[in-house]
Amino acid sequence: MAAGHGDDHAHGDLPTRFYLFGGKGGVGKTTLAAANALRLAAQGQRTLLVSTDPAHSVSDLLESKLTDEPTPAGDNLWAMEIDPQADAEAYVAGIREDARTAVSKAVLPALDRHLKLAVQAPGTAESALFDRFTHIMTWCPDRFDAVVFDTAPSGHTLRLLTLPSMLGAWVEGLAGQRQKVNKLQGMWRNMAGVQEPEREDRVLARLRQRAERFATARQRLHGEAVFHPVMLAERLPIEETARVIEQLRDTHIPVGAIYVNRLWPADTSSAFVTERVAQQDEYLAEIHTRFAAHRRIEVAQSARDIVGRDQLRALAARLPSEPPGH
């Protein structure tokens, strides 16, 4: 295996099933996620590519009309595009449905006002997205062998990835509280001699279900996922990637190969390019030293933007064919 393959990428016996691509805006996450999805599909794995990009760039890349449900996009390949805003609205609507059975009619208008604000509140979109992620993860391995997540920029992504433990604890706390309330209500009923059978607590059931799904997702992210940081050989991305890797260590998500994308080809006929390449070489040397514990995949910049299946396939062919997840 290539230089210093990361020891923190230790899966034991579980196969890698979830591939996450993260990095700053415009570094090539969507492009590399799509190229890797193509590659996994070509290896015979039923592969689902999930994009959260509101710009519909995966539709453009694959030249197929995608929806928010898996749509066939080639041999062994399916793709879907999630609109985080629409998801957040649906998520909040779901919470409203749950809450309606739990609160009195008089409070409903106030609750609605609150939920309307909640759709825009920071964190709601992430929660909704993570909810969707955990749901998609349950399709694997029955419907799909591999799921490639073309993630949003890294800060956002990282918060997303730390959410399972936070949300899990939060949901557990809430569920515990509701159970206490239910018990109290039961005692009241007994004391008052009311015999009416306890209504099924839908809210509690849903919270439990969600908590279980989150716990499973977190476990699978630790055991069956790999996060590929994508970066450029430039000053700021180096620092950003170092931060991302540190945060990933805290969230116990295995870090796979680092993609150093869009490298300048040497061109001695141009003083400008020669200078760019000289600087790039300095940064590459630094990247090798600072990320020595990780495998690195260097990807040369194509002359043109990568659009359409043919170019995507050409890029996929340029990627090293190594066992998935490494």
Ligand SMILES: Nc1ncnc2c1ncn2[C@@H]1O[C@H](COP(=O)(O)OP(=O)(O)OP(=O)(O)O)[C@@H](O)[C@H]1O
């Ligand atoms: N190796 C490459 N060679 C040439 N062009 C590339 C390469 N990698 C990416 N690009 C181009 O760079 C642009 C940005 O790539 P991409 O959309 O994959 O980035 P991204 O990280 O998903 O961006 P965003 O953060 O906006 O979602 C695209 O136009 C893409 O075609």
Ligand SMILES: [Mg+2]
């Ligand atoms: Mg993108």
